[in-house]
Amino acid sequence: MMTLFWIAAGFAALLAAGWVMRFAGQMATGNKPAFRDMSLAVAFGYVLGVAVIVFAVWYYFQPAVTEQGMAVAGVLFFRWAVQGFAIFAIVAWIFRFFGRMVGSAGTKKLFRQMPLTAAFGLLVILIYAVLAIFAGAIAPYGQAEVFDQVNALPGGNAATGGNPAHLLGTDQIGRDLLSRLIYGAQNTVGIAFATTCLAFFLGGTFGFLAAVAQGWFDQILSRSVDVLMAIPSLIFALLLMTIASAWAGSEKWLLTIYMVLIIAVIDSTRVFRLARAVGMNIVVMDYIEAAKLRGEGLPYLIFREILPNAMAPLLAEFGLRFCFVFLTIASLSFLGVGIQPPLADWGTMVRDLAQFINFAAFSPLTAALPLMAAGAIALLTVAVNFVVDWMLQRSSGLKE
């Protein structure tokens, strides 16, 4: 009850502060339209924003260590997050700056019009791509290499149970975590990318076919897709994976292929829906009619007339779908039926390291380990969406 009261009181105080701020603004600027036409809700928003920023700054400068010498994990993690954010922003800015200086006139123009978020996303994707492609050269050890010291703590300080040879420590059976994190980019991202491409190829082709052909062909496809979509996707994937693991037997790599196929098929149903809906809108255009009357065949209609015009929504969907597929693979791996050991994978890493989160109060760095794998997933998801948003804005001229 008291909590509710305090929330209400805080709300009222902010509202009052908003009113005062607006009134002061009106007085100070001689009733400029910016303050004159400001609604109380907007003024409240400004004040709330300022309050949040003030709190964040205050929290940032709280002591990170208690008087007893214990680390305050909350403050520490918050500082790391803020610092990481600042570093990424600066690096993205520098990246964009170099992009504007170097390269052809076309790429320079591209970088000049690029918002910082897109530069950040592009940079992250580039880093992931480099990590994934050159994982073998960058990682200090192999992903399946087992060392004697198990559960070495991160930080590389031998006095606190670390090992200078393993910067991020080792896992329960003695594999180097840094190497596994890097190899994870290769496995998780590579497999997710392949799966998404396959899903788009399937869903896009059939969706456009349904849009052009219509009639019974469309009915059969659409209803089958409805049936597939009616089953919760993760449970459906788990079910199929169980069957697939029986088929695959001891051939672990075969199971990975099955997983790619299963997720691609399940996700292609969503792509199918989108492609069909977008395609339906394009098919009624006069230029499609003109192409039909010219006597063009189906492949020309789909790939030369419809596809270029459906690119913008499909691209946006690709970004989202890639993230979903990525998360599905991570979840399946977390549940133990996805990417199979000894292949390194972020989802599996989160599962294996999950209990370390309990040590946050004693060793924040150790607790950060599962967060690092999870953060790698989150960072890529955000980055991909930033880039897709930007591409969408460029290709469709969306300004709103």
Next chain:
Amino acid sequence: MSDLLVDMRGVRIEGRSDETWMPIINGVDLTLKKGEVLGLIGESGAGKSTLGLAAMGFCRDGVRISGGSVSFDGVDLLAASSEVKRQLLGKRIAYVAQSAAASFNPAHKLMDQHVEAPVQHGVAGRAESAHDGVELYRKLRLPNPDEIGFRYPHQVSGGQLQRAMTAMAMACRPDLIIFDEPTTALDVTTQIEVLASIREIVEEFNTAAIYITHDLAVVAQMADRIKVLLKGDEVEEADTRTMLSAPKEDYTKSLWAVRAFERPEKPPVATDSTPVISVQGVTAAYGTVDVLQDVSFDIHAGRTVAVVGESGSGKSTTARCITGLLPPRIGQIELDGTPLPLDYRQRTKDQLRQVQMIYQMADTALNPRKSIGEIIGRPVEFYMGLRGAAKRKRVEDLLDQIEMPADQYFHRLPSELSGGQKQRIGIARALAAEPKFIICDEVTSALDQLVAEGILRLLARLQDELNLSYMFITHDLATVRAIADEVVVMKDGAVVEQGIKTEMFRPPHHAYTDLLLSSVPEMDPDWLTNLLKERGVDNIGDAAVGKMS
């Protein structure tokens, strides 16, 4: 205090494009007295709508008023707070948009939308304003005024919706209404009804109005004064009669002269010649409903047959039958005396090549993701089998033929062209197939008059050079007069009358042809008044009721 209701001085408006502000209106004055109707005319892009909206102190997104003053009844609208403006807009200033179909909320009934403004502004209660709404519907001669308010926007016709929107604008008895091309999307026969009712109600309530349009003949009927705009500048302003009889500026004169284009009459067709296209007793249906009944006509080489009629009369359906998109249920289409397969999928490549089509909306007829060179090059490659340099040469020749320099336009996208240029590309794409016969489906109705005239002249020249046959679908009789050799009048899916153009325009004609012909607005400011007198006012109401059922 002056007696001016609207007083705009030196208004400058800018629009944002590519991060810079481009001028749209360069310092235009506009004044309006109470009860006066001002016509704003100019081609598209002249800034008519922008200026009209600015009279409400309003700009679209990405547009700003950068200079000048706008005052409404003594209130400075540019300095007024949004609170003050909210009090004025809807209550004392109302706006009627071009497309009523797009402006009504399809999820609510007409009356629910009608009463919204009066109730919001506290002018009247719900029941009271609904009652008033019925009165307004009656005044605007909507059929079943007591019940039409309970319909949804999609359940009434376009002309009725436009009148319902006018009624909605009238709901608070505003002092000023801005009409933004309210009849542009309507048929001539419907347009008359809307014009007459708008004029009557504006006169009755002594409302001032700004009437925005590109159609001179329409504005001549409606306005007391006319202001001509060109690219954001005022060309001239005068009262309607002076403006029509003695325009001062060259630009205004050229606007007035557009309808002068007319082709000389051709000698009659030899009786034994085989028509290029012969439509024989075609009956076609969507589902089980027959939309065409026993349509027959011939089109000879080098001739233009205009098919006229209001929307829904089956003009475009006839075109779909000829192209094979809608196989007729009964009857057949002959090309050079040999019957064409009814379904386009069974036609040979050569048969498809002979029949080409130019569309009304060039925006949707050209693939926005392909360059001009690709769009025109595809039929060249597809039908003629040309590739590489030969293909490029042919595309450049075609661009020459439509008077667009190839080096300048070859790599452009459709979005980088003006409306008229897009339509020319549509023509070039049809020509690329080297056809005998081209169907032109309302090709000029989306264009400004000057641009439309250019397209018509181009089509006429191409016909003479290449001996093409056209089937020209239109509802604009001025276009028919300009380009047709023969005319086919359609109504409700059947041919009402057909014959040589000159005979068709000479009385006596069929009653429906007469209605169509007399509905075309003329430049005479007394035309509408006289016409209404001639027809008897009730006649219009009856016609509307007839259309309802």
